[in-house]
Amino acid sequence: MAIKQLTPEQVHTMSLEEKDAWWLKNVYRGDMPQLTWRSAITGMLLGAFLSLTNLYIGARTGWSLGVGITSVILAFGLFKVLSRLGLGSDMTVLENNAMQSIATSAGYMNAPLFTSLAAYSMVTTTIIPMGQAMIWMFVLAILGVLFAFPMKKRFINDEQQPFPEGMAAGVVMDALHESDEKEGLFKAKLLLGGGLLSAALELLRDDKVMRALFALKNIPHYYDEFLYGGGFADLLKRWGLSPAIRGTPLNELTIRFDTSIIFVATGGLMGIRTGVSLLLGGILNYWVLAPLLIERGIILPKNGHFGFGAITLWALWGGVACMTTSSLYAFFSKPKVILDAFKGLTKKGGATDVLADIELPVKLSIIGIPIVGVVIVVLGELWFGISWWLGALAIPLVFIFSLIAVNSTAITAITPTGALGKLTQLTYGALAPKNITTNLMTAGITAEVASNTANLLMDIKPGYMLGGKPRHQAMGHVLGTIAGLVLSVPVWYLVLIQGDIGRYGTERLPVPSALTWKAVAEVLMKGLDFLHPTAKSAVVVGAIVGILVEVTRQVTKNRFPLSAVALGLAFILNFTDIWSMFLGSFLFWLLERRAALWHKKREQETRLSETAPGGRSDAPPARPWYALAAENTEAICAGVIAGGSLMGIGLSVLGVLVLPDVLEAESLTKALGQILQFLPK
Structure with a gap:
């Protein structure tokens, strides 16, 4: 079944109340099973497993992989097999959606273990007790849920932002579960084709697997x-x-062109405005400013080379300033949307909110944020020595950074957690100079809560597309947090670090994100004078540009072709990914333009045939390939993202979890020989 959604014109002209009423009438499927026992248990089990993969991969690379699409396909396949064996029935599409909310939250909630908490341990040479780490991470995740739902009204209900990864998950679920109809089957084929192509490319790019298992050389990662x-x-x-x-x-x-097509598909979902804005910001940063600043000795090399890390230490300040001012202006320039989110608190029953009975009550956020905030302040002072007033200041900063994170995630599926953490470190470098532990742990509060907020809204997007109940996804997010904690935290403590602080920063446990957090905190010990005057000027310029672009966008009624958030985000992404996303947005924009011309020509021919002697022609001509591609952009891009992500996770597990020494073998025969050594005689 084709997913029902508003047209761009309707999004810009209808009021929030009209959009909510339209969604309730045309999309909502409240009578369908959603958060059931089997969807909850399946989500918690899959989420716990996927949290382990992200734990190891994050410790080795600093990145967390999105697991929403992965869990959707795994759950669908599992219950399809069980159904054919007569052991149960297929999952409903909304059960699968509730399941992916649980699995996704479990997959990414353990990031503090290899970021702020690991950095704190390295700085203090003490390992935080496991129980304290679990409670701390759980409280941060809950605060993220409480911040997310008031923002849902604006970003999902009103502005209908794409949230590309969430949109891809929604399209995948629709294609899988509604494939009985001809249209669903066609989408499923496109989904499968895109997934196989992307997965094949990821496999061919992997050096270890191609060399060890196939005795072949991999294709280059860059052209x-x-x-x-x-x-x-x-x-x-x-x-x-x-x-x-x-x-x-x-x-x-970082001016290189990647052979992977995952970010090309991401660009196809984000749209031409975001793609062009990213490209312009990327060209300004990497083609103009960075070479000039390197030439003048302002950007310095690391280990004799430049690269993303060295450039970002200068560029992120202006980029984050642009994202901050534009996000704040966009939020407060629509007071009606803010007020609508709080309606029902003073009027009994919330008469004007048609979704009051299925949304998470905003009253819960208003009451819960201060309570959970106090808990965080108290724990921060008891466990990490954060003065109560500095801890309290982190809570309103969470709101600001959550706006930035959600804005970024909504249009690109990228949450700039690292950049937001550094911005907090800069703030507390001024407020609490020389206090390195406060610097690290307050950054952990703001960055991780903002990340949870943004990722929860990413999870909610497919539920909104498919007609799910938001309250169920909020409860699922909490269940997923518990599932991720129960397995990944003990594995981290008992298997990886084993009580030895010296394991951090080693080849087996490099924790690159934590090393970056630690390095920034150590630099800030010298005070804010470490910022070059040009970086301070960039902050001012970025802040002004953010406001000007957002004001212009609103004055022109969204016809201005640039996005301030995307412009700022370009300064904290590498140009390789920027180019790929622009290319995807441009290619699918061209397809849409060509398809629109074909439809216009077809309409003219139809009108002429109706007025000609003999009436209408027998049958309409078959739609050309570009029209089919334009109409099924989401299915194609979702397939590419899903296939590449699945293969990427599988290869990462092989490279990190499954006998890394075996994968270093020069041939499949040698690899099998090494495996046999582990078997009993």
Whole structure:
């Protein structure tokens, strides 16, 4: 069944009350089973398992992989098999949606273990007791839920923001569960085709697996690798044609083109406005400012090389300022949306809110945020030595940073947790100079709560698309948090660090994100003078640009072609991903334009045939491939994201969890020989 959604014109012209009434009448399926025992148990089990993969991968790379689409497909396949064996019935689409909310929250809630908590342990040379870590992470997750639902009214109900990864999950579930109809089958085929293509590319790109299991060389991760190694590179150097800007190689400016297509599909879901804004910001940052600042010695190399980390230490301040001012202005410039979120608190029964009975009550957030905030302040002072007033200040900062995080996640599916943490570290570097533990743990509060808020709204998006009950997804988020804690925290303490603080920062447990947090905190010990005057100027310029772009967008009634959040976000992403996302948005925009011209021509031909002698023609012509692609953008992009993500997780597990030494074998025969050594004689 095709997902029902408002047209762009309706989104911009209808009031919030009209949108809520339309959704309740046309989309909501409240009589369908949703948060059932089997969806809850399945989500908690899958989420616990997927939290382990993210735990290991995050410890090795600093990244957390999205697990929503993965859990959707796994649960669908599991219950399809059980149904055919006569052991149960298929999951409903809304049961699967509730399940993915649980699994997703379990998958990403353990990030503090390899970020702020790990950095704190390295700085203090003490390991936080496991029980304290579990309580701390749970309280942060609950505060994220309480901040999320008042924002849902604006970002999902009113503005209908895409939340690309959530949209992809919704399309996947619709295609899987509604595939009895012809349209559903067609979408499922597109989904499968895109997934297989993306998965194949991820497999071919993996060096260890291709070498160990197939004795083949992997395809390069970047199209430009031949320019930096081998005879051709030497020839370019002799001719003075090495690819560089102002003497800095393009690859050290992250100006490279990735062979993966996952971010291309993400761009297809985010739209041309965001894609163009990202590209313009990326060109300004990486093609103009970074080479100039490197040439003048303002951006310094790390270990003799530049790259994303070195450039971002300068660029993130202006980028985050742009995102901050635009997010705050956009939020407070629509007071009616804010007031609508709080209606029903003074009027008995909430007469004007048609969704009052199925949304999480805003009253719960108003009462809960101060209570949970006090708990965090008290625990922060008892366990981490954060003065109560500094801890209390972190709570309103959470609101500001949650706006930024949600804005970013809504249009790109990327939550800038690291950048927000650094911004908090900068703030507390001024408020509490020389206090490194306060610097780290307050950053952990703001960044992790903002991340939970943004990711919960990402989970809610598919439920809104499919007609699910928001309250069930809020409860599912809490269940998922418990599932992730119960398994991943003991594994972290008992298997990975084993009571040895010296394991942090080693080859087996590099925790790169924690090392970055620790490094920023140590730099801030010197005071805010470490910021170069150009970075301070960038903060002012970024703040002004953010407001001007947002004001212009509203004055032109959303016709202004740029997004302030995307412009700012370009300064904290690498250009490789920026280019891929722009390319995806541009390709699907071209398809939409060409499809629109075909439909217009077809309408003209139909009108002419109706007025001609003999009446209408026998049958309409088959739709061309570009029209089909434009009409099924979500299915194609969702398939690519799902296939690439599944393969990426599988390869990461192979590379991190399953006998890493075996994967270093030069051939499949040698690998099997090493495996046999582990078997009993």
